[in-house]
Amino acid sequence: MKPPRSSTVRLPRGTEPFSYGRIAEIYDTSLRLFGFKRGVEQFLERVEWRVPTRPRALDAGAGTGLNGLWFLRRFPGSEVVAFDIDRQMLAVLARHARRLGNLRHRLIVAHGDLRAPNVLTQTDTGQAIVLAETSFDVVMVGAALEHVPLDVSLERLARLLRPGGLFLNVGMRPGPPSAMLGRLYRFRPYTTGEIHRLLERLGFVDVHVLRLMPTDFPANLTRIAVTGRKA
Numbered sequence: 600m601k602p603p604r605s606s607t608v609r610l611p612r613g614t615e616p617f618s619y620g621r622i623a624e625i626y627d628t629s630l631r632l633f634g635f636k637r638g639v640e641q642f643l644e645r646v647e648w649r650v651p652t653r654p655r656a657l658d659a660g661a662g663t664g665l666n667g668l669w670f671l672r673r674f675p676g677s678e679v680v681a682f683d684i685d686r687q688m689l690a691v692l693a694r695h696a697r698r699l700g701n702l703r704h705r706l707i708v709a710h711g712d713l714r715a716p717n718v719l720t721q722t723d724t725g726q727a728i729v730l731a732e733t734s735f736d737v738v739m740v741g742a743a744l745e746h747v748p749l750d751v752s753l754e755r756l757a758r759l760l761r762p763g764g765l766f767l768n769v770g771m772r773p774g775p776p777s778a779m780l781g782r783l784y785r786f787r788p789y790t791t792g793e794i795h796r797l798l799e800r801l802g803f804v805d806v807h808v809l810r811l812m813p814t815d816f817p818a819n820l821t822r823i824a825v826t827g828r829k830a
């Protein structure tokens with residue numbers, strides 16, 4: 600019997616995942632240029648983190664590091680693991696990290712997949728990292744869960760969080776702007792209700808929807824957050 604000609608599975612046009620790497624520099628520059636980064640950071644300042652003095656945080660689907668790098672600066676005693684599926688996005692993140700001075704030693708940049716977030720590959724050493732369950736004080740995601748099946752990824756991320764730890768999703772706010780971005784970047788915005796219900800089903804308490812404020816413009820147009828504490 601002849602072997603199959605190719606083992607590559609071809610997805611129908613338009614259904615392949617969007618490759619952020621192609622636009623990594625533009626993505627990152629536009630976050631800064633249009634005040635989006637400032638808006639998200641202002642919002643992050645208002646979050647009730649309630650973390651220990653040396654918190655361990657995971658930035659899942661970190662992109663160019665918007666959330667993870669802010670966290671590291673805000674909590675200089677922290678250790679942050681930032682991972683993404685796209686190596687070019689991570690290369691931009693690593694470049695920003697070089698400007699962190701000594702804090703950069705507290706950052707681990709890794710390649711990984713939100714659908715199996717416990718096994719990562721450190722980008723600079725190529726070493727495999729297995730994340731232990733309940734080993735993080737904070738797990739945060741910025742507009743990345745929209746690219747994966749919510750229930751599987753959230754459940755696996757939740758396992759990494761210690762009891763009492765904070766989960767934060769700064770996700771896409773459903774509405775015309777994110778519907779347009781969803782077509783461009785091929786994602787589906789989840790409603791805050793879907794995330795809220797799933798967190799409660801996973802045993803989270805103090806689940807809250809946090810809206811960004813008009814002063815966080817333009818981030819308030821496309822992002823909305825949900826937080827919860829692991830019981």
Ligand SMILES: C[S@@+](CC[C@H](N)C(=O)[O-])C[C@H]1O[C@@H](n2cnc3c(N)ncnc32)[C@H](O)[C@@H]1O
Binds near residue numbers: 662663665682688
């Ligand atoms: C809209 S960007 C957000 C990046 C960053 N968190 C932020 O807030 O600016 C979405 C990110 O999710 C990443 N991503 C998409 N699918 C992923 C997956 N299965 N596992 C990990 N990261 C993924 C993309 O590579 C991209 O960097």
